[in-house]
Amino acid sequence: MPSDRLPPVGKAYLVGAGPGDPGMLTLRGVECLRRADVVLYDYLVNQEILRHASDHAEQICLGQHGKTRIWRQAEINEELVKRGLAGQQVVRLKGGDPTIFARGSEELGALQAAGVPCELVPGVTAATAVASCAGISLTDRDQASAVALITGQESYGKQKPAMNYHGLASFPGTLVFYMGVTTAPTWTRQLLLAGKAPDTSAAIVRRCSLPDQQTIYCRLDEVADRVAEEGIRPPAMIIVGEVTRSMGSPSWFERRPLFGVRILITRPLGQVEQLRQPLLELGADVLAHPMIQIDPPESWAPVDRACSDFSQYDWLVFSSANGVRFLLERLRAIGKDARALGSLRIAAIGPGTSRELSRFQLDADLQPSEFRAESLAAELVEGAADRRFLLARASRGREVLAEQLRAAGGIVDQVVVYRSSDAHQLQPDIQQQFVHGQIDWVTVTSSAIARALVHLAGPQLHQCKLASISPLTSSTLRDYGFEPAAEATEYTMPGVVEAIRKAVIA
Structure with missing residues (x-):
């Protein structure tokens, strides 16, 4: 006897993943990831964010330039609809905010047209994240009463008039350019031709909120040249306006004591956070690879x-x-x-x-x-x-x-x-970073870890600094010919963090 029961319909969540730092993901975003059956994510999304997804969730990367095929927008829309109609809880994880230069309206429209329930979950957009991490206030009661968010990549075949550069040149506030690195020669020239002063101050910020964030201050007429000279590649944002003029020294974000220092944690899985979180707070670029298994x-x-x-x-x-x-x-x-x-x-x-x-x-x-x-x-x-x-x-x-x-x-x-x-072998990415001398510090929090680390990394460890938790662990390292660069005075995880901090700032 045929059933008149309707097929199950799932729900799609268009979730903003924020600018890069996994700590900037919203609590609502975490909730959605935990309930997801499938996560479709952009390659720029920090992999740490995916840890919030359940073990059963299928994770699909939508392609990376130069490495894997990039999904077309029509394919993404089709996949979202197909999964939703199949009764799955679908998370579409997008960098920044899904409603700002993220094609969220196209995905939302496709879902609504197919009758799939959906929800937009806001994220920290790159403009506000860049401003905060570079220490720049986008608005100022004396210098900028408005902010314009501008794309540096207009849609091909766009029917409406192109960007109104005369309007932007006379805009009474701060201009923030998304995706404007590769087109910097074009839009800076157009702004100058429209009457924007050549000496208008600007800031170029690459990989905002991450441990290798890079900030360059210059004039508007220097932006394109500085992008080329410094080899700036996406992701990067460019802020144009007087609010950047008083800048020039590193921001609070880049002044943190371990900013840009790459540290490998070698503790067992499940025991990384005691080191990872405080090191991140100090600005470190933290990797993890267990040297022993429990x-x-x-x-x-x-x-x-x-x-x-x-x-x-x-x-x-x-x-x-x-x-x-x-x-x-x-x-x-x-x-x-x-x-x-x-x-x-x-x-x-x-x-x-x-x-x-x-x-x-x-x-x-x-x-x-x-x-x-x-x-x-x-x-x-x-x-x-x-x-x-x-x-x-x-x-x-x-x-x-x-x-x-x-x-x-x-x-x-x-x-x-x-x-x-x-552990039996090094992860390939960690092996490559050892080979190329890209790891600055390695934590060694027991003699067992010391022995396993030496066995797996061997002479490559001489390119790194070793942080030992205790005299006993240091003695084990010395037995293998490795002198610790720092040793904790309190034989705890906070003691290891403090030992590294003191050694770096010394």
């Missing part, structure tokens, strides 16, 4: 046995945040919670481990003042005789803690709660 133990049986009766122990000792996470998550998985720990006392090697305990509503009873195994052992050995210790540990690592506790008369059991293994 996985569950080959068998949970020994862990489950330990969890079945914590009452036999006096101390539960954690020497890493990973140990906390794996043990306590396993406790939950077998139907228990923190109450199973009873009167057990807990020791943590450092603040990162203590913070991980707090995620499980637990506090450490002991944390040494110096965050290393020797210091933790030193504080535990007093009164260790005949006490029972359970050490939650990795599949590899030093035996210092267990050895010193046993030497002091303690009864020590160790249980492997996670496996640590080395």
Whole structure:
């Protein structure tokens, strides 16, 4: 019997991704990405933004100049409609704002004509982002009471009159040119012919909001030459007007202490953010490539046995945040919670481990003042005789803690709660950057990472500066012939960030 049920209809979201910095994506944009079945994105969209999409979402790049075929606008419209009519939640991710020189009206029109529900999600447009990151106010009560947003690439075959350059030349405010790099000789000449003063100040800003942002100040009659001399390529914006005249020194954005410094984080996946975010805040260009991999133990049986009766122990000792996470998550998985720990006392090697305990509503009873195994052992050995210790540990690592506790008369059991293994090879893009000396700093936050890093990168590491988390890690690096350029005085992730900051500004 035929069904009269209508086929499902999805919804399309035209989302502005902002100027480049993933932190400038709106919260609504994040919400749309999380619910998307498919994301169609422009190649200029920062790849970090795509991390907000769910694992099941299909991601389709619409082509990159010189590398892959560029989709025609008609093809994009057709794909949006097809996906929406198939019942999918579709995100069309566009640089900047979807309604400003982004052909959003064409995509919106196609969706509406096909009966696909759609929503426009505004983004931070390049004009305001460029102004902020270059430290330029687009309006000024004395110099500019208006702002004009102008395309440097008018539509081919446009039926309406071409740009009114006489109107722009006499415009009482700031002119902001989008996509005006390759056409700079044309539009600057037309502005000058229309009567715009040659000495009108201008600013050229390339890759706005990103760690390699480039800003050039000049006169209007110099713009085309400076674009050619400096080899400026898209994406770039050009601001013309008196609001740029008082500029000339680097903006707040470019004065950040680590601006333009490329730093490779080598921590395991899932543990990058403690370094990544503060480094980004200081202006660094941050890459990530895990040198070791963290996985569950080959068998949970020994862990489950330990969890079945914590009452036999006096101390539960954690020497890493990973140990906390794996043990306590396993406790939950077998139907228990923190109450199973009873009167057990807990020791943590450092603040990162203590913070991980707090995620499980637990506090450490002991944390040494110096965050290393020797210091933790030193504080535990007093009164260790005949006490029972359970050490939650990795599949590899030093035996210092267990050895010193046993030497002091303690009864020590160790249980492997996670496996640590080395990465097998470098990602091709990271390999190329090592080869070409394009990485300035590499973070080294454990001896295991140091060994894996040296194994994979080899002599190429001599082209980089190494930031070590502790004297122990530095010693491991020296054993392989690499001298750290910075060493944290506090053996934590914030300590590593501070060590790099001080070394760079020294």
